[in-house]
Amino acid sequence: MFEILTKKKIVEKEYDMWIKAPRVASHAKPGQFVVVRTSEKGERIPLTIADFDRENGNIRLIFQTVGKTTYEMSRMEVGDKLADVVGPLGTPSEVKKHGTVLMIGGGVGIAALFPILRELKLLGNKVITILGGRTSELVIMKDECAKYSDELIITTDDGSEGIKGVVTDGMKMLIERGEKIDYAWAIGPTIMMKFSALTAKELGIPIWVSLNPIMVDGTGMCGACRVTVNGNIRFACVDGPEFDGHGVAWDELMTRLKQYKDQEKISLEKYLNEVGEM
Numbered sequence: 619m620f621e622i623l624t625k626k627k628i629v630e631k632e633y634d635m636w637i638k639a640p641r642v643a644s645h646a647k648p649g650q651f652v653v654v655r656t657s658e659k660g661e662r663i664p665l666t667i668a669d670f671d672r673e674n675g676n677i678r679l680i681f682q683t684v685g686k687t688t689y690e691m692s693r694m695e696v697g698d699k700l701a702d703v704v705g706p707l708g709t710p711s712e713v714k715k716h717g718t719v720l721m722i723g724g725g726v727g728i729a730a731l732f733p734i735l736r737e738l739k740l741l742g743n744k745v746i747t748i749l750g751g752r753t754s755e756l757v758i759m760k761d762e763c764a765k766y767s768d769e770l771i772i773t774t775d776d777g778s779e780g781i782k783g784v785v786t787d788g789m790k791m792l793i794e795r796g797e798k799i800d801y802a803w804a805i806g807p808t809i810m811m812k813f814s815a816l817t818a819k820e821l822g823i824p825i826w827v828s829l830n831p832i833m834v835d836g837t838g839m840c841g842a843c844r845v846t847v848n849g850n851i852r853f854a855c856v857d858g859p860e861f862d863g864h865g866v867a868w869d870e871l872m873t874r875l876k877q878y879k880d881q882e883k884i885s886l887e888k889y890l891n892e893v894g895e896m
């Protein structure tokens with residue numbers, strides 16, 4: 619059993635938790651994730667390891683409530699225990715000295731970007747970060763990202779902070795300014811990663827993206843998480859979740875993500891009814 623040590627609501631529908639998981643914490647590397655089950659009867663869901671504290675054996679998860687399991691987790695309190703936390707899973711990010719790296723994060727994806735960004739900074743890269751959100755308050759972890767960035771650019775759809783627009787506007791601004799980027803990472807909603815990758819291609823920048831297909835086992839046994847990259851079928855849970863953004867078959871991924879929409883809606887409604895929130 620994996621005890622919830624802290625719980626904080628960071629913005630509407632987003633929660634930040636530290637969990638006791640010593641074996642995961644001792645091996646976790648930036649870019650990896652865990653598969654969580656709230657209870658014996660629960661579904662398995664993948665969540666990125668947003669941070670880890672090897673010394674105390676704790677990991678940090680930051681998640682958005684979108685369906686039954688994430689709602690269930692949001693209702694758990696400090697001292698409650700998750701039935702399963704399996705990991706670390708996935709291939710770690712290719713963090714090394716690249717030169718100047720551009721880190722692009724959107725929504726809850728910023729949580730997944732953070733450990734990679736920090737490691738890249740500690741390895742001596744020049745780190746330029748663009749964080750985007752619909753409004754200023756939805757851009758999470760600004761201070762933590764700023765601490766490990768040489769420059770932090772914020773973009774908001776409504777112009778409530780930074781550049782009014784989307785992350786790709788920030789990318790273009792940097793190139794127009796003459797900034798030379800050696801490598802980029804984009805993590806966020808699939809549509810954001812798709813357009814970041816297309817813009818990076820136009821600008822001639824290699825880019826990693828962290829894909830979030832539906833997963834079941836998370837250990838390479840079922841293929842639920844399959845994606846097409848550079849014409850080859852890959853399993854995101856073992857070959858990824860990070861891939862070359864220029865090679866991803868984005869439209870196929872988006873179609874597959876919608877596969878269980880009806881069942882997910884029914885399951886959430888049933889759960890909210892049970893707990894008296896509908």
Ligand SMILES: Cc1cc2nc3c(=O)[nH]c(=O)nc-3n(C[C@H](O)[C@H](O)[C@H](O)COP(=O)(O)OP(=O)(O)OC[C@H]3O[C@@H](n4cnc5c(N)ncnc54)[C@H](O)[C@@H]3O)c2cc1C
Pocket residue numbers: 651661663664665666667680681682683684685686687688689726729730829830831832833859875878879882883885886
């Ligand atoms: C490797 C990986 C790492 C992830 N890390 C995080 C994280 O750190 N924080 C976080 O909040 N989420 C993360 N996700 C997404 C998370 O797994 C889903 O939000 C979760 O499975 C939803 O479960 P649910 O039962 O609450 O909702 P469901 O009932 O399963 O789904 C409800 C709705 O959520 C959307 N959804 C479902 N699964 C996904 C998915 N995999 N990606 C995007 N949207 C989805 C769909 O629109 C769906 O209709 C990650 C996904 C992957 C594959």
Ligand code: FES
Pocket residue numbers: 832833834835836837838839840841842843844853854855856
């Ligand atoms: S989730 Fe089953 S193979 Fe990746």
